[in-house]
Amino acid sequence: MIGFDGISFNELISRRIMSELTVHDPSYADLAHDQIPNRVSRCSFMASIAKINGLPFYPTIAEFCDESLHTNCDPTVMSRGFFTPLCLSGTDKLIVALANPWSPLAEEYLAPRFPHLEIVKIITLASEINRAIESVVTNSGPSxxxxxxxxxxxxxxxxxxxxxxxxxxxxxxxxxxxxxxxxxxxxxxxxxxxxxxxxxxxxxxxxxxxxxxxxxxxxxxxxxxxxxxxxxxxxxxxxxxxxxxxxxxxxxxxxxxxxxxxxxxxxxxxxxxxxxxxxxNHIKLTLGKGALAFDEETQFALNRVMQIPAGIIVISGPTGSGKSTTLNAILRELNRPEINILTLENPVEDEVPGITHCNLKSAKEFKPMIASFMRSDPDIILMGEVRDLESAELAIEASITGHKVLTTIHTPRASQIIERFEQLGIARWKIAQALKAACAQRLVKTLCPHCKEPATGISSNERKTFFLDDTWATMPHYVAKAGGCGACRNTGYKGRTAILEIIPITPEMADKLAQGQITPYAMERQIAAEGLLPSLRRSALRLIREGKTDLAAISKVIDMTYSDV
Ligand SMILES: [Zn+2]
Known part of the structure; x- marks a missing residue:
């Protein structure tokens, strides 16, 4: 029997799935059944199930989900049976998404509830079905x-x-x-x-x-x-x-x-x-999508940073600014079969197939783990956080010996990363040479699309407080509606989006920093003045111009009361 995503398939069906998988990749023939969930991606597994049944396969279904079809259906029954009504096709067909086409449950349950419709089945991932059901479910807390x-x-x-x-x-x-x-x-x-x-x-x-x-x-x-x-x-x-x-x-x-x-x-x-x-579900974000849908400028700068062959790449920000989410998304992007990736985390938050995760329980485990770590010759090392001298030294050591090190640090500004390493006991010249990119991230609340209100211009008082030039006096934008609406739980905001500041440390800049010819803050100011790289302030203002957020939301997470230039 194969168990996959909570569904168990009997011996006969398991064999058919295996032979279908083997058609695409002969190496699957040698897999034991219990290895399947680790070795075969969810998508290829479900795609072969679809193929065997002559049904279409959709890796995502959220965009098709018609909530009104759920009115007469019990979410618990559907979730247990791995099916959900999805949408209507024409006037006489009901599209139903399922993860287990061999189970008769979907038809038995849905046919009497939609008596005049013909059921048309499609295959998707079990997680997609549950997500569709979740998005519709409502309940109002304990009575x-x-x-x-x-x-x-x-x-x-x-x-x-x-x-x-x-x-x-x-x-x-x-x-x-x-x-x-x-x-x-x-x-x-x-x-x-x-x-x-x-x-x-x-x-x-x-x-x-x-x-x-x-x-x-x-x-x-x-x-x-x-x-x-x-x-x-x-x-x-x-x-x-x-x-x-x-x-x-x-x-x-x-x-x-x-x-x-x-x-x-x-x-x-x-x-x-x-x-x-x-x-x-929330941690698994992809670069370029959802909350990590950066603007073109940021994505371009980030892509360049990801190409850096060796050295430390740090994302800074306060607790809850989504640093490790972005780091995990970067890691998934860099994940290739030929690249050896190791992570040191406490705790392991997001297991990615093909990546070796180590759960670091205490500081004491750090040194022995590192020693065995380095022997396996990793190309990329992800360290959850630099928080003490030991982790800072490891990051430096690994980067000097030719590894790419991704990590986070708890400082508000990107330029403070260097000072933080110094406070932990690392000499400035060392961190200046090892650090290849200093980034800062924030999560900004986004306006509820259902109730946001158009506004024109920002008052002169606010323009003065937040260093906004006169073009903002007449700028059309949107603001959160006081009292919001039902869709945003009366807050006026719905969801958050990440903004990222990226400062690549070029060899020239590294030299200047090492020799004390420029302070980290002066470097940050100089780069901002050049206006060529994404900064928190500029990205935040862009979000306002695009009608995605308002001044109240950004001034809560970024210090807007000084100007970059
Ligand atoms: Zn709303």
Whole structure:
């Protein structure tokens, strides 16, 4: 049997899939069944299933999804059966996307619900089906009745594989499942549970902002706490003794596993829990698409940086500026069979086939891991973050010996990367020679396309504050609508986009920096004045001119109160 993306295929079907795959790549003939999910890409696997069944294969279906067709359908049934109605073709055909054409479920379920339509099947990835279902699903969080159903002194049985989209037997499990499912659906990056003097509540962080508080009855604070500790199989006694507890667990959302990092801090009134959702659906971004759809100028500069054969490429920015997302996208872009890529991360966020990932649990593991690391002769090394002398030294050492090193660092400005390395104990001449590109990234909230409002010109006061020239006095642009609309949860903004500043360190600039003839900040100013490379400020202003964001959003993430030139 082959198991792929949550679907198991029986022996006979497995053999047919294998022989179809082997037609395209004879080396597949030697694969054991359990190697298939690692060796065969999802697309080629599903494409061969489509071929065997004489059905068309679509790697993505989001653009065809007609939400109105979901009205009478149960998302849980469809998700379990790996199918979804997609759209109408003409007046008499219903296009249905499936991941398992051998299962009769789709037709059995959909035929009576669309009695006058002929079902036309297409094949797609299981993840695409779940994404289509997810995009339509709505639910409104826990109700009072759900809270009241929970007994405060019940004990929870351990839960394995917490599927937050299934109905739970235990009211407590049901409550936590709804909170977690809501968080995934709203694309929250974190959930905070906080006990204060007279309140117990949770909030989501979505697109960088905290949402409104949702109150939980105070008497449930110990149950919530115990439930999550239980989920990680940690003894509940630790909560009274340990000042801080860290852990991880995985939930399943419409068959999609989502890792959650757990942090618990003891506070005066109880505790503060932070659950960070490492939703791989969001991490898996491609350069040039979605939030990483950079403008032409930035993409061009980035492509040049990616061609640099050896040296350090650093992306800087505060926490939550999407640095590692961009780095992972760059890595996928550079990933070729003939290139040996190794990563050192804590934790591994996005596993890419063909790349060797190492999970770095503590600083102590660093040195021995590096030693064995370098023996495998990597071409490209991704280090999650430069945060201490050891990681800084490794980056320098690896780049001097001819490797390309990609990493992130926690500084606001690109030019401060050099100073940060110095603070960690690296001589300026060394970092000046090793650093090939200093980048800075921010995520800017984008206007809700449904309710953004046109505006003309920016007031003279704001132009003065933000150093905007007089052309902005009459510039047509868009601003967020106060109070927003239903589509943007009344915020006026929907989603975020990345902007990237790129400063290549040329040999000439490296010499000047090494000899102290120019400061890193002066270098940044000089490059900005030349106006040839993408800067955060210019990219942000371009987004305003394009009607994608407004001044309020960019001034929150970039210091606009000084001018580059
Ligand atoms: Zn809106």
């Amino acid at each position: 009072t009745a759900e809270f009241e159903a929970i007994e405060t002194d019940d004990q929870d049985e351990g839960i394995h594989d917490f599927d937050v989209t299934m109905d739970q037997k235990e009211p407590m499990a049901q409550l936590m499942a709804s909170i977690l499912a809501d968080a995934v659906k709203l694309r929250a990056s974190d959930i905070h549970f906080k006990v204060e003097k007279e309140a117990f509540y949770y909030v989501f962080r979505i697109d960088g902002d905290l949402s409104h508080k949702i109150m939980i009855p105070m008497k449930l604070k110990d149950r919530v706490d115990a439930f999550l500790l239980n989920l990680m199989k940690l003894p509940t006694e630790t909560r009274n003794t340990a000042p801080g507890i860290s852990g991880r667990f995985t939930i399943s959302y419409y068959h999609r596993p989502i890792d959650i990092r757990y942090e618990r801090h003891q506070t005066y009134r109880g505790y503060h829990l932070t659950l960070r959702l490492l939703d791989k």
